[in-house]
Amino acid sequence: xxxxxxxxxxxxxxxxxxxxxxxxxKKAELIEYTSVKGCMxxxxxxxxxxxxxxxILDGMFKVTGHENVCMPMFIPESLLQxxxxxxxxxxxxxxxxxxxxxxxxxxxxCVRPTSETLFCEHYANIIQSWRDLPKLxxxxxxVVRWEKTTRPFLRSREFLWQEGHTIHATAEEAVTETExxxxxxxxxxxxxxxxxxxxxxKTESDKFAGAEATYAIEALMHDGxxxxxxxxxxxxxxxxxxxxxxxxDKENKRVHPHQTSWGVTTRLIGAVIMTHGDDNGLVLPPxxxxxxxxxxxxxxxxxxxxxxxTELKEMLAKNYRVKLDDSDNSPGWKFAEYEMKGxxxxxxxxxRDIENNQCVVAMRVGGEKVAxxxxxxxxxxxxxxxxxxxxxxxxxxxxxxxxxxxxxTMDEIKDTLAEKGxxxxxxxxxxxxxxxxxxxxxxxxGSRCIPFDQKNIDDxxxxxxxxxxxxxxxxxxY
Amino acid sequence: xxxxxxxxxxxxxxxxxxxxxxxxxKKAELIEYTSVKGCMxxxxxxxxxxxxxxxILDGMFKVTGHENVCMPMFIPESLLQxxxxxxxxxxxxxxxxxxxxxxxxxxxxCVRPTSETLFCEHYANIIQSWRDLPKLxxxxxxVVRWEKTTRPFLRSREFLWQEGHTIHATAEEAVTETExxxxxxxxxxxxxxxxxxxxxxKTESDKFAGAEATYAIEALMHDGxxxxxxxxxxxxxxxxxxxxxxxxDKENKRVHPHQTSWGVTTRLIGAVIMTHGDDNGLVLPPxxxxxxxxxxxxxxxxxxxxxxxTELKEMLAKNYRVKLDDSDNSPGWKFAEYEMKGxxxxxxxxxRDIENNQCVVAMRVGGEKVAxxxxxxxxxxxxxxxxxxxxxxxxxxxxxxxxxxxxxTMDEIKDTLAEKGxxxxxxxxxxxxxxxxxxxxxxxxGSRCIPFDQKNIDDxxxxxxxxxxxxxxxxxxY
Numbered sequence: 001x002x003x004x005x006x007x008x009x010x011x012x013x014x015x016x017x018x019x020x021x022x023x024x025x026k027k028a029e030l031i032e033y034t035s036v037k038g039c040m041x042x043x044x045x046x047x048x049x050x051x052x053x054x055x056i057l058d059g060m061f062k063v064t065g066h067e068n069v070c071m072p073m074f075i076p077e078s079l080l081q082x083x084x085x086x087x088x089x090x091x092x093x094x095x096x097x098x099x100x101x102x103x104x105x106x107x108x109x110c111v112r113p114t115s116e117t118l119f120c121e122h123y124a125n126i127i128q129s130w131r132d133l134p135k136l137x138x139x140x141x142x143v144v145r146w147e148k149t150t151r152p153f154l155r156s157r158e159f160l161w162q163e164g165h166t167i168h169a170t171a172e173e174a175v176t177e178t179e180x181x182x183x184x185x186x187x188x189x190x191x192x193x194x195x196x197x198x199x200x201x202k203t204e205s206d207k208f209a210g211a212e213a214t215y216a217i218e219a220l221m222h223d224g225x226x227x228x229x230x231x232x233x234x235x236x237x238x239x240x241x242x243x244x245x246x247x248x249d250k251e252n253k254r255v256h257p258h259q260t261s262w263g264v265t266t267r268l269i270g271a272v273i274m275t276h277g278d279d280n281g282l283v284l285p286p287x288x289x290x291x292x293x294x295x296x297x298x299x300x301x302x303x304x305x306x307x308x309x310t311e312l313k314e315m316l317a318k319n320y321r322v323k324l325d326d327s328d329n330s331p332g333w334k335f336a337e338y339e340m341k342g343x344x345x346x347x348x349x350x351x352r353d354i355e356n357n358q359c360v361v362a363m364r365v366g367g368e369k370v371a372x373x374x375x376x377x378x379x380x381x382x383x384x385x386x387x388x389x390x391x392x393x394x395x396x397x398x399x400x401x402x403x404x405x406x407x408x409t410m411d412e413i414k415d416t417l418a419e420k421g422x423x424x425x426x427x428x429x430x431x432x433x434x435x436x437x438x439x440x441x442x443x444x445x446g447s448r449c450i451p452f453d454q455k456n457i458d459d460x461x462x463x464x465x466x467x468x469x470x471x472x473x474x475x476x477x478y
Numbered sequence: 479x480x481x482x483x484x485x486x487x488x489x490x491x492x493x494x495x496x497x498x499x500x501x502x503x504k505k506a507e508l509i510e511y512t513s514v515k516g517c518m519x520x521x522x523x524x525x526x527x528x529x530x531x532x533x534i535l536d537g538m539f540k541v542t543g544h545e546n547v548c549m550p551m552f553i554p555e556s557l558l559q560x561x562x563x564x565x566x567x568x569x570x571x572x573x574x575x576x577x578x579x580x581x582x583x584x585x586x587x588c589v590r591p592t593s594e595t596l597f598c599e600h601y602a603n604i605i606q607s608w609r610d611l612p613k614l615x616x617x618x619x620x621v622v623r624w625e626k627t628t629r630p631f632l633r634s635r636e637f638l639w640q641e642g643h644t645i646h647a648t649a650e651e652a653v654t655e656t657e658x659x660x661x662x663x664x665x666x667x668x669x670x671x672x673x674x675x676x677x678x679x680k681t682e683s684d685k686f687a688g689a690e691a692t693y694a695i696e697a698l699m700h701d702g703x704x705x706x707x708x709x710x711x712x713x714x715x716x717x718x719x720x721x722x723x724x725x726x727d728k729e730n731k732r733v734h735p736h737q738t739s740w741g742v743t744t745r746l747i748g749a750v751i752m753t754h755g756d757d758n759g760l761v762l763p764p765x766x767x768x769x770x771x772x773x774x775x776x777x778x779x780x781x782x783x784x785x786x787x788t789e790l791k792e793m794l795a796k797n798y799r800v801k802l803d804d805s806d807n808s809p810g811w812k813f814a815e816y817e818m819k820g821x822x823x824x825x826x827x828x829x830r831d832i833e834n835n836q837c838v839v840a841m842r843v844g845g846e847k848v849a850x851x852x853x854x855x856x857x858x859x860x861x862x863x864x865x866x867x868x869x870x871x872x873x874x875x876x877x878x879x880x881x882x883x884x885x886x887t888m889d890e891i892k893d894t895l896a897e898k899g900x901x902x903x904x905x906x907x908x909x910x911x912x913x914x915x916x917x918x919x920x921x922x923x924g925s926r927c928i929p930f931d932q933k934n935i936d937d938x939x940x941x942x943x944x945x946x947x948x949x950x951x952x953x954x955x956y
Contacts, residue, residue: 032603034596035557036587039550041600044615047546068525072517072636073551073589073620074573079513095552096577097589100624100635101570109514111551111575111589118512122519125510137522141620142551146578157578158550 010340012279017223024273025152028282028341038150038157042266045341048290049269050160054140056192056287057162057264060184066136066164071118073141074109079117083242086116089209093145095157111144116210116235116261119165120243123257127167129248133257134168136177153270154227154478161265167257169247171236174258178234181262182215185230192287193268194392195219195275196400197229198424198473200449205433208261212236218448218473220400221274224422226448226475229271232262270478275396276365282342283364285392286385291323293381294338295359298331298350308354312347312374320381339364344388345381365391400424408458413443413474424448424475428468430461436472438463445474488818490757495701502751503630506760506819516628516635520744523819526768527747528638532618534670534765535640535742538662544614544642549596551619552587557595561720564594567687571623573635589622594688594713594739597643598721601735605645607726611735612646614655631748632705632956639743645735647725649714652736656712659740660693663708670765671746672870673697673753674878675707676902676951678927683911686739690714696926696951698878699752702900704926704953707749710740748956753874754843760820761842763870764863771859772816773802773837776809776828786832790825790852798859817842822866823859843869878902886936891921891952902926902953906946908939914950916941923952 010023025031030046042050058068074097081087094110112118119137126132140162150156164181168174182199189195197217207214211233219229237256240246246254276283286292293316297309306326313324323343325334331348338346342364349359359377362369365388372380403423407413413425425445429435439462440446450470461468488501503509508524520528536546552575559565572588590596597615604610618640628634642659646652660677667673675695685692689711697707715734718724724732754761764770771794775787784804791802801821803812809826816824820842827837837855840847843866850858881901885891891903903923907913917940918924928948939946 032600034550035554035599036550036552039552041550041596042548044545044547047548050548051546067522068529069522070520070525070528070620070638072512072514072519073622074514074517074636076513092579094579095575095587097573098576099574101572109573118519121513122510142548144551158552160548 010279010281013222013277020277020279021270021273022152024277024282030269031152036157038147040152040156042160045290046269049272049284049288050266052288052290053192053268054162057188058140060188061138061162061164064136064180064184066138066166069137069139070141071112071115071122071139073112075112075115075117076107076109078107079121080110082117082120083210083239086210086239090114090145093147095144095146112141113143113145114261114263115139115141115143115163115165116239117243119261120239120245120259123167123240124243124245127245127247127257130169130250133247134166134173134177136164136166138162138164151270153266153273159265159267161263164260164262166260167240167245168259169249169257171258174236174260175234178213178215178232178260178262181260182217182230182232185232185262185264186217189217189219189229189268190393192285193272193275194285194389194396195229195271196393196397198449198451199453200451200473202231202449203433203436203447203472205436206447208233210235210238212238216449218424218475219271219275220403220424220475221271221478222277222399223274224403224476225478226424227267227271227274227478228448229268230262230264233260235259235261276392277342281340283392284342284344286344286389289342289344290321291338291341291343292321292385293323293345293347294334294343295322295324295347295349296331296334296338297324297326298348298353300326302351304354305349305351309349312349312359312377315378316381319378320385345384347377347381363388365395406455406457407462410439410442410462413439413445413462417443417445422476424473426451426455426457426471426473427462428458428460429470429472430464430466431469432461432464432466435461435463439474443474445476448473448475448477488757488759491700491755498755498757499748499751500630502755502760508747509630514635516625518630518634520638523768524747527750527762527766528744530766530768531670531746532640535666536618538666539616539640539642542614542658542662544616544644546617547615548617548619549590549593549600551590553590553593553595554585554587556585557599558588560595560598561688561717564688564717568592568623571625573622573624590619591621591623592739592741593617593619593621593641593643594717595721597739598717598723598737601645601718602721602723605723605725605735608647608728611725612644612651612655614642614644616640616642629748631744631751637743637745639741642738642740644738645718645723646737647727647735649736652714652738653712656691656693656710656738656740659738660695660708660710663710663740663742664695667695667697667707667746668871670763671750671753672763672867672874673707673749674871674875676927676929677931678929678951680709680927681911681914681925681950683914684925686711688713688716690716694927696902696953697749697753698881698902698953699749699956700755700877701752702881702954703956704902705745705749705752705956706926707746708740708742711738713737713739752956754870755820759818761870762820762822764822764867767820767822768799769801769816769819769821770799770863771801771823771825772812772821773800773825773827774809774812774816775802775804776826776831778804780829782832783827783829787827790827790837790855793856794859797856798863823862825855825859841866843873884933884935886940888917888920888940891917891923891940895921895923900954902951904929904933904935904949904951905940906934906936906938907948907950908942908944909947910939910942910944913939913941917952921952923954926951926953926955
């Protein structure tokens with residue numbers, strides 16, 4: 001039997017980061033292209049990552065009192081048009097269904113780009129009194145936005161996401177919810193994806209279409225570019241007014257409720273790749289890795305090796321996601337394959353290990369390789385996975401800190417970026433949209449968010465020199 | 479504070495079964511209608527039922543070696559057209575996307591009605607040698623079919639489902655898979671939905687578009703109508719030939735692989751409603767009930783009642799899905815509400831119960847109401863849930879047996895149905911499509927399937943009198 005073909009080399013990230021990314025998503029078998037432009041197949045290994053993300057986040061949503069629902073995938077044109085800003089923001093990029101079978105539809109339907117309008121119609125149907133509030137909803141679906149240029153996970157015409165939608169009696173409750181869910185996202189990214197994020201508020205020009213305020217978490221990728229990893233929107237009562245949603249308060253007066261929405265997408269998988277990956281391939285955070293430890297038998301033709309490896313697998317499988325690769329490919333091929341696939345731990349076991357009642361554990365991050373007694377392996381795997389998570393977070397944070405620059409002038413921004421490469425630029429802003437545009441035009445970095453964690457770098461706007469109102473985090477965005 | 483409005487009465491099932499069904503799906507808050515004709519909102523209580531179905535089935539798929547993937551929701555017209563029978567079956571009922579933003583698309587895309595064509599394109603890309611086989615895939619998505627008349631869960635323009643798609647080196651393996659997954663569906667329905675099903679093969683005229691053979695499970699609803707609850711298709715190498723999918727076998731010869739697909743949908747929720755429901759509302763099988771036991775405090779203003787009820791809830795929540803309703807609605811309102819929502823067990827606890835270290839457990843099915851010691855309640859809840867499941871299965875099986883008629887002549891079919899009402903008719907068939915059509919035309923019942931479990935009712939076809947080849951299960955279908 002011929003061995004499976006060589007694990008193909010991937011482009012070095014320093015040579016061509018974009019090609020490195022494309023190589024990884026294909027060669028680690030996360031996705032495959034299709035004849036539907038801008039849409040992809042998420043393959044089992046990629047989808048298993050998403051399932052882990054879903055499982056953890058869904059638990060966090062349920063603990064915070066949210067319930068899952070499912071809205072239709074279609075929105076009638078007239079419904080989409082009810083909120084003015086919202087339709088302006090989304091209409092240019094929606095896919096339109098115009099025919100059902102052979103018949104032209106009386107009213108065309110768009111494939112949902114987001115579902116605020118559907119939730120609003122539903123709220124209007126089911127909410128009568130203050131007793132019906134709040135409603136804390138979420139749905140796991142796919143949405144469609146007709147993007148011109150697309151990249152797997154980062155920007156595709158169809159993508160998977162969750163969209164939370166909530167409606168509250170008071171503005172205060174809705175604001176609290178908006179902030180709470182941004183914190184849930186930040187905690188999720190830092191704890192489970194080992195990815196540090198900056199929490200902040202979007203500027204007026206960068207708000208979600210129809211929102212009063214948009215909050216976001218921003219992460220810095222290995223190449224110094226910024227990636228918006230999640231958003232949370234406060235709508236005030238704008239949608240409620242547009243959709244005529246009212247409830248009877250305790251004094252039996254009809255008043256408008258207040259709404260929020262919040263979402264993260266399969267983009268998080270792209271963020272994980274570009275935060276942690278290296279020239280050997282993917283590096284997966286243990287909590288979302290489809291396989292947390294792969295067992296590779298060495299000299300597996302020798303008596304007892306496969307049996308012992310199987311026994312080890314069965315023991316570990318009670319606590320971890322473990323795979324035993326007892327195929328006839330060579331150990332060398334397997335080492336490279338699972339390294340490329342970002343499996344956090346590799347466990348080797350051969351005749352000599354068995355004699356010594358041990359196995360050898362190698363970490364995907366940090367390169368440590370140690371012999372571990374089979375009596376202790378169950379515990380050690382847990383410890384190593386936690387070590388890996390901490391190490392990944394530390395490396396990602398160091399990368400971000402090394403690439404975060406505080407600047408006081410436009411020249412300083414330009415020079416710093418020219419000298420050190422892309423990164424987050426922290427600089428003061430007067431709040432004027434003209435200055436925001438000018439910074440982007442002149443220095444190439446746009447406003448990512450106004451971090452909650454403010455520092456007073458200077459008293460003056462980096463652009464116009466007038467009094468600054470806040471520090472902005474600027475960057476080049478994916 | 480005004481009490482929540484009365485639990486609304488639902489139409490009696492004997493008066494108007496269709497209205498009874500519609501009342502239940504609305505009043506038990508399973509769905510809500512939308513302005514998108516034929517599409518619905520699945521509300522939290524309905525969606526939680528689907529999540530339980532998903533969780534259990536997904537586990538069964540993974541145990542049998544299947545992996546989840548996600549294909550695009552769009553199919554280019556040219557791709558849909560590659561397999562002749564398939565496009566003929568589906569093209570008349572698909573929704574077409576013709577525009578992206580303001581631009582007309584070069585090629586129109588249909589919203590997937592099913593994904594065989596997308597899987598085939600993917601297989602052609604990723605399968606090279608016998609080493610790449612089998613691929614055992616599944617996806618949980620929604621699909622769209624432009625139906626003229628729709629009913630919640632039973633027939634809607636968009637519905638949720640899972641579609642399994644597998645590809646194998648040999649025809650034999652693919653046939654085995656087709657049968658295996660039909661058995662998984664049957665086991666699931668009988669064990670977890672407490673719903674007996676008949677396993678069988680569809681006649682030629684009733685096969686899936688593009689299949690060599692279609693197997694199905696058929697259930698009998700309370701009103702004597704049949705409901706197809708799941709299907710499993712064997713494709714032979716027809717799709718592989720149409721899509722030019724080949725692999726190098728061990729002799730390095732290029733050969734066509736063999737395929738299957740299989741699916742169940744949110745229709746199962748409709749099946750559960752119509753199998754188990756009664757004039758008081760929903761009756762949910764314990765395994766898929768969002769709430770398995772509801773705790774209702776009695777005289778909750780008395781000291782210690784809420785505390786004890788909360789304690790009870792916390793203890794039971796470790797093993798069961800439990801809800802404590804400590805709202806200010808009256809116990810009577812709550813009794814009716816949770817009865818209508820089909821919660822399997824109601825647990826009442828009041829001051830006198832607490833004095834006696836007990837609570838009162840009432841079963842939604844069978845009407846039993848017993849006092850149970852608080853020391854034993856944890857165990858008893860598990861026993862009662864299992865009792866309920868067994869009782870529900872028994873009742874459903876009895877209903878089916880009472881409504882299953884063996885007939886030898888067309889007149890017998892007509893007379894039996896006229897006298898006893900709708901049900902399954904078991905009658906012999908020669909295998910000729912003309913007779914199949916004639917039976918339906920004359921007696922009103924169509925062929926549901928050719929049961930695997932054959933009985934020799936007669937030697938002659940019920941229609942033409944020529945030698946029979948098999949017994950067919952006939953019925954009126956949802």
